Every structure is written in structure tokens, then in C-alpha cells.
Amino acid sequence: MKLSIVIPVYNEETTLEEIVERVQQAPYEKELILVDDCSKDSTPEIMAKLEQQYDNVRCFRHEVNKGKGGALATGFSKVSGDVVLIQDADLEYDPADYPVLLRPIEEAGADVVYGSRFLGGPYVRVHLFYHYLGNRFLTLMSNCFTNLNLTDMETCYKVFRREVADKIDIQSSTFAVEPEITAKVARLRCRIYEVPISYAGRDYSEGKKIGPKDAVIALWAIVRWSPLFFRG
Template sequence: MKLSVVIPIYNEKETIRAIHAAVQAVPIDKEIILVDDYSTDGTREILNELASPSTRVLLHERNMGKGAALRTGFGNVLGDIVIIQDADLEYDPQEYAKLTRPILEGKADVVYGSRFVTGEYRRVLFFWHMLGNKFLTLLSNMMTNMNLTDMETCYKVFRREVLENITIEENRFGFEPEITAKIAKMNVRIYEVGISYSGRTYKEGKKIGWKDGVAALKCILKYNLLR
């Protein structure tokens, strides 16, 4: 089965070459889809260098957000399995094998990579980010009747058929609770796999903030109660 790796990008000139090389190094049949959300720091020029038969580059003509970039990427995948990969170096592509295993073994349709149920390493960083994540995951679980431990994780893996039945509406980080609410309403099998995590600081380029947490809270209510 072929893997489609969708990488949403915004101003990641310091890491894009490294993450692209790390994804390429994974010994799995795959395509890489780089979606640039109107970067202004020189990232686009680097993407032109990375384009190849196995790496497609898609460009937004204005900045719209991570959800919008993923919507563009999902609309162009050719693989049987689709995985989201952030453009920073917080998540390790060497874990693709264990993330896709439940799907390849016929047990799952969707897999979440959890940073909290894991025997792997993770960088110790922000307490309030962790607390906010756990609160949003708890509220999401209360609405969906699921027992996820990391709703906000980047690593979400889907059989392509699942994504073909979902329309992504959120343009920014509201994508995470939106997709979770929508798959919860489908007759699909969802698994979690423990992953490592090398989080970065704001000085190192982290972008998500408290306003995104408030937006995620609104999206949990919107897609679970109002739809």
C-alpha cells in the first residue's frame, strides 16, 4: 500500500529541508505533498528545489491556515493511507511504520499518535500547553464518547476512503477538533499509538497560542453540538 505524506507549511525555511529529507529516508512506498500556505520567509524558494516526481509542491496564493493547507493536500493525495506531518522537527517520521501498522493489519481505519500514552521520549516543555491540551481532549471525548489521550496531536493517519467522506471546513488549528468530531460520527475503527515528541519553544518557531486554544474550544462545541 502506498503512503501519502501531507505536510502543511508556513515560514519553515529553517526546517523544511531537514523534515523533507527525514520523510524521504523512511523505507516505505510513498508520495510527499508539500502545501505552502503563502510563506514569506524564503520557504517557497526552497520548495522549488525539493519538487520531484515523488514530491509535489502545492502553493496557496494567500495565507489561510493549517486546516486550509490540509484540505488542499487531502484533495490531491493518491496513496491508500494518508498521514499528516508537521513541517517542523517535533515529530519523527521514523515512527510511520508503527503508526500505519494498525491499518495495514486490518484493525484500524484511523490512527492517532499520542504524545501522552507512550514509552518513548518526549521533550519537557510548557505545563499550561499540556494542561490546555488535556482539557480540550477531555471535552472532545465527552462530546464524542471516545477515550483519546491526545486529540491535538499532529500525527493523524487515515485510510484514504475515510478522508474522501469528510469535508474540512476549518482553516486554522480548529481542524483538530473538527476532524475528530467528524470521524467519531462515522462507523470507523480508531486506534492510538504512542509516539515520541521533540517539542520546540516559541523562540524556536512554535506558532500555536492561547487564541488557538479558544478557537479549538469553540470548534468542539460547534461540530459536536450544533451539527
């Protein structure tokens, strides 16, 4: 099984090299698809260095900022593996969890796996109560419109069999991509599993990018892409 790891990148000069090194330690045949979403710091130079350093790293760059959804759409179009995994470029999510994420695909016939921060992973940083509350509310609303029983719709860690990833035509450009993907895998009637993961969340002083405006956008996306209404 070959693993395609899609990493959207925006102004991550302080963490990019370390996350790539951690991903490289995962015991799988893999390719890393890095998509720079028009970073303004030294991220492009670091990506060029990583592409030279590793023969399994492929880098792409947007000349204009297209948001996380745009970066994922580009990354999904470049994958060649059997399984596609989304990895953020910061250090909030630990690639040491890959075996846990992949086990339902390897052993239980899962089509899609979500890594949940709320199922009791090995460790979860305690912080930002209102961010937690917003996540749980958006997950609840998503579940109401998709008839799923997820605990963490907004998680970065989403894993797909390649044949499922190929059917997801990502159109959102913002963090609305999370409810969009969730609605579309629900519409495909995929076999979806959740597993507990570790989480070392950042606060805003450490570079966290998502904010209250993104929650409003995500709420609209839950309705916009709901299988109850969307037929495209």
C-alpha cells in the same frame, strides 16, 4: 500500500529540507504533498528545489494565508495513496514513528490512527506545562462531545485510510481543524486506534505558532463540530 503524506507549510525555511529528508527515509512507497500557506520567508524557493530534487514530491501554494486547516484541505484533495498521513513541517514529530502509526492499519483493521504524545513514546521533551494542560483539557472536552477516549486529540500525527480521508470535508481554516477532524471521524464511526509516539516539542522562541487564542477557537470548534449537534 502507497502512503500519501500531507505536509502543511508556513515559514519553515529552517526545517523544511530536513523534515523532507527524514520522511524520504521511511521504508514505504510514498508521495509527499507539500502545501505552502503563503509563507513570507524563503520556503517557496526551498519547495521548488525539493520538487526538482525528488520525483515523489508535489508542491502547491496558497496565494493568501488559509491557516493549517486550509492547507490540509488542499493537501487532502491532491492525494493518490491508499493511506493519508499528516506530517508537520517542523521537527517536533519524527517520521521514524511511521511503522508504529501504520501497524494498526496493516494488522488490526484500523480506519484511523492517532499518534499520542501522552502514551509513553520512546522520548518526549519536557517543557511548557500550560501547553500540556491545555492539550489535555481540549482532549477531555472533545471526548465529552464525541464519546471517544482519546489521550491526544491535538496531535499532528493522524493517519487515515483513503476512503475515510475522502469523506472528511475540512472546513476550518485554523488549528480548529484538529477537533473538526476528530468529530467527523467519530461521526463516521471509524475504528480509531492510538499509538505512542516520540515528541520533540518546540517552545515559542524556536518558532512554535499555536497560542492561547487557538485554544479558545479549538474549544468552540469542539462544540461546533460535535456529532451531538452537527448534521452536515
